[in-house]
Amino acid sequence: MTKPIITKEQVKHIADLAKIDLSPHEIEKYQKELASILEYVKKIQEVDTKKIDFKTHVGVKNVYREDVPTESLTQEEAVSQAKNKDGYIIVPTVITKK
């Protein structure tokens, strides 16, 4: 059997990068599905793109405006949807002592 385009270890690595908790069952399922999808999209490799530049496509270049303050959300509104808040958003300690 040929090596699959993506292994279970790689799926786990991708899920870690994407910060998504997956169950062992999900890892197994996504390994199969991701492999079949990646095999399919790999066909873009066939296309000769030597003469094509990598571009962004939105059709506009840098858009500038004057730096004038305008009305925006209040502090209370800005944090209103967070679960833990006190005028700011409360999160657990990020850096801990070893």
Added chain:
Amino acid sequence: MKNLYELTIKEAAELLKKGEISSFELVQSCLKQIKKVEPEIHAYITLNEERALEQAKEIDIRRKKHEKLSDLAGIPYSAKDVYCTKGLQTTAGSKVLEGYIPQYTATVISKLNDVGAILLGKTNCDAFGFGTSTEHSGYGVTKNPIDTERVPGGSSGGSAAAVQYGGGLFSIAEDTGGSIRCPASFCGVAGLKVTYGRVSRYGAISYASSYDTVGPIAKNTEDLAMILEVIAGHDPHDATSSNEKVQDYSKLLDRSIKGLKIGIPKEYFQDGLDEEVKEIVEKAIEKYKSLGCEIKSISLPYTEYAIAAYYVVGLSEASANLARFDGIRYGPQEKGENWMDIITSSRGKGFGEEEKRRIMIGTYALSAGYADEFYKKAQKVRELIKNDLLRALKEVDIILTPTMPVLPFKFGENDDDPLKMWLADAYTVTLNPSGLPGLSVNAGWSKDGLPVGMQLIGPHFREDLLLNFGHKYENEK
């Protein structure tokens, strides 16, 4: 006489102007229809009933005072649940945003509010627009009102279903890879994917920022034109919105299309196209011939790479856009030992199956060692796909294709193989990477009474031409 919920915008606007009906009656009629049909169809996630009735009363009072009002004043509509609406829950169809109450309103909704259109509620969709069937919503499926064993299309399935059954006279939907055109086709209504930048994206929850477009679904092209006149235009809140002049689309609907050239891409009429769909679309082509159009066969050689390139770029952007859903700033939060636990478990629980699948493909395509092979390569292929279409549009005025290669399918038909469902988007996805506008109008009905849509594709910012062509066909049908 028709029930009020069955009226087109144009018909309702005339009756409102003459004082033969009130906006309150019109809104009530739609709400009554919603109450009757929703238990089975489930087009809506959230209703805005009380506020809608109040607004209708306000508009009726203003009309009695002979204020000059827009044609959309007092017209009830729905919006796909990806548009932020201040004070009204907005979920993007995902559990990761359940209970989210936006503190501001999307520009498209503000513009409609300003002219007095009345928001009835927020419609169901595949989460974040990830789907072709509205089977991937965190809030249950929407059924096709034409045949409840079948999907309404997606991702804006709730919007198209609501327009079909009269739960509002139109809907504001969103198209990143066919999400307006597919459900419009499957529900037998009309849907317009605008040119990238034609309508502001401010306040729309992003899927793929370089593809996302905001557009209407309505009963016909006349209504689409009326809506576009209101929602199009530059917005300082969206730097990618265009300064291109907004046209009087309604006035341009009746222009003669005699002598204009229609391109038929041969790659769109090959393997995988349902025979009945093909027959109906070919009949439509004959109809255009009889209207004096010249029919020309064209070739879009990069078509076979469109889906692959579309997904690689689109999902790369999606994986970056969806990084913000961490359970900390908004949405439900899971418990965890530390901040990383909280984020990974909130995302693991909140995102559905298709969301995880797409985020992971995008993350993979952008990750160290694969970005050149996948993301950058796909961006270059995207350029070739766009050039294909632009070259063709120099030879012809407009391109005509089926909207979907298949008839509306049954629930669960594509459950075993997610890729199979993606392939159904073959004809619609090419427009998003290229920024071109596309209109889906009903071309006819299958023997079993299922709708078949055709897609009209035109040059950038030529929505006027698409609506003109669509309108001519509707009049001839």
